[in-house]
Amino acid sequence: MTKVAMSKVTTTKKAIAEHVRDGDFVYIGGYICRTPYAVIHEIIRQGRKDLTITRSNAADDFDMLIGAGVVKRFHCNFPLAWIFRSWTVLPPVNREGHPA
Numbered sequence: 001m002t003k004v005a006m007s008k009v010t011t012t013k014k015a016i017a018e019h020v021r022d023g024d025f026v027y028i029g030g031y032i033c034r035t036p037y038a039v040i041h042e043i044i045r046q047g048r049k050d051l052t053i054t055r056s057n058a059a060d061d062f063d064m065l066i067g068a069g070v071v072k073r074f075h076c077n078f079p080l081a082w083i084f085r086s087w088t089v090l091p092p093v094n095r096e097g098h099p100a
Contacts, residue, residue: 016042023072025052028061035061046067 002061010018020026030036040061043051050072053065057076075076 012038012042013046015039016046016048020046020048020051022048023050024048025054028053028055030055035059035062040064042068 015023015051023071028036028040041064051065051070052073052075053060053062053071054075055062062071062074062076066074
């Protein structure tokens with residue numbers, strides 16, 4: 001039996017179209033200096049909605065996704081954008097958005 005090697009190389013456009021659906025839970029890799037902006041831009045271009053996004057840190061990539069209406073919920077360990085903008089960490093809030 002002959003094995004045929006299949007290439008797994010694809011375009012960002014095709015990968016997002018085939019593997020990211022509305023309502024999915026998506027982990028975005030990279031850390032601070034290795035943000036996959038091409039992937040983020042393609043998610044926005046394809047008009048994905050209601051995604052739960054997780055990442056080890058949140059910066060301008062989260063801002064773009066939220067501003068584009070892509071994100072329903074996000075999780076992060078280190079919210080960079082909030083810290084660098086105001087040099088303070090935002091106070092905790094409950095699910096209704098009120099101070100906890």
